[in-house]
Amino acid sequence: QKEVxxxxxxxxxxxxxxxxxxxxxxxxxxxSFFWYRQYSGKSPELIMSIYSNGDKEDGRFTAQLNKASxxxxxxxxxxxxxxxxxxxxxxxxxxxGGGNKLxxxxxxxxxxxx
Amino acid sequence: GAVVxxxxxxxxxxxxxxxxxECRSLDFQATTMFWYRQFPKQSLMLMATSNEGSKATYxxxxxxxxxLINHASLTLSTLTVTSAHPEDxxxxxxxxxxxxxxxxxxxxxxxLTVL
Numbered sequence: 001q002k003e004v005x006x007x008x009x010x011x012x013x014x015x016x017x018x019x020x021x022x023x024x025x026x027x028x029x030x031x032s033f034f035w036y037r038q039y040s041g042k043s044p045e046l047i048m049s050i051y052s053n054g055d056k057e058d059g060r061f062t063a064q065l066n067k068a069s070x071x072x073x074x075x076x077x078x079x080x081x082x083x084x085x086x087x088x089x090x091x092x093x094x095x096x097g098g099g100n101k102l103x104x105x106x107x108x109x110x111x112x113x114x
Numbered sequence: 115g116a117v118v119x120x121x122x123x124x125x126x127x128x129x130x131x132x133x134x135x136e137c138r139s140l141d142f143q144a145t146t147m148f149w150y151r152q153f154p155k156q157s158l159m160l161m162a163t164s165n166e167g168s169k170a171t172y173x174x175x176x177x178x179x180x181x182l183i184n185h186a187s188l189t190l191s192t193l194t195v196t197s198a199h200p201e202d203x204x205x206x207x208x209x210x211x212x213x214x215x216x217x218x219x220x221x222x223x224x225x226l227t228v229l
Contacts, residue, residue: 032216043120043207043223044158049216088157102148102218106157 003027004091006105014113019076021108023089026070032092032100033065035074037085038107044088048074079112086110116142118210120221127198128229135193135224137208143188144210148218149181152205164191198228 005024013019021035032051036044048063050056050072056063062075072091076083086107094100117140127133137147145166150158162183163171170183182194191210195202205225209218 034217041205041225043220045220046217051216101160103160104158 002105003103004089004105006087006089006108008106009109010111011108012111012113013079015079015081017079019079019083019110019112021074021076021087021089021110023072023074023091023105024070025072025089025091025103027091027093027103028067028070030070030091030093033063033072034090034092034102035061035063035072036088036090036104037083038088039085047087076110079110081112081114084110084112116210116212116215116219118208118219118221120208120224122224123222124225124227126227126229129199130197132194132196133198133226135195135206135208135226137191137193137210137221139189139210139212139219142210142212144191145188145213147185147191147208147210149183149191149193150207150209152207152223158207161193166191195226198226200228202226203228 003026034049035047037047038044050063050065060077064073086109088107089105090102092102119138121136147164149161152158161176164183164185166185172178185191207223208221211218
């Protein structure tokens with residue numbers, strides 16, 4: 001079982017629709033959760049971070065975390081063509097002895113169509 | 115906001131040569147920097163954690179003698195790919211975290227092509 005799993009997609013949504021991206025993780029000790037957006041050939045940029053169960057909203061983006069189900073999602077409202085990218089789910093945990101580790105999923109490719 | 119500069123953004127080299135990639139935190143101090151590698155259509159794989167003033171911590175399967183990491187100051191970490199081969203061709207990305215911060219800031223990445 002992969003540590004962080006995402007559907008690779010592509011996920012196609014029409015412009016203006018809601019895009020729903022999902023991620024599951026295997027380590028129950030995970031404490032921090034992030035969504036990054038990565039355009040082709042570029043490095044990831046942080047979209048959202050979430051640390052506790054529930055929803056967190058920032059503009060058109062809403063992150064949802066359910067630690068009991070080991071599930072984190074990202075909703076993008078009013079999707080725009082510029083949102084077309086690969087979305088990486090990342091899960092962090094503090095390591096025994098100090099330090100922390102961030103594990104990335106393989107990413108979901110989102111295509112927003114005109 | 116925190117900015118991480120990575121250089122060079124792309125490099126082409128001959129097989130057997132060594133390539134150095136620099137990662138600088140421009141407006142904050144980073145006691146820890148991270149080096150990732152990303153092959154096409156794959157996720158970021160952590161290669162090593164670079165600790166200022168001490169040896170890097172390498173992930174399982176990553177050869178420390180091939181991927182030399184030096185973190186000589188609080189704002190600079192370097193990754194040297196020694197005796198590069200075509201299979202080392204990849205997108206190398208560094209990231210850093212400011213003291214007390216929870217989120218990573220990524221550099222723009224360095225695309226290495228070994229001929």
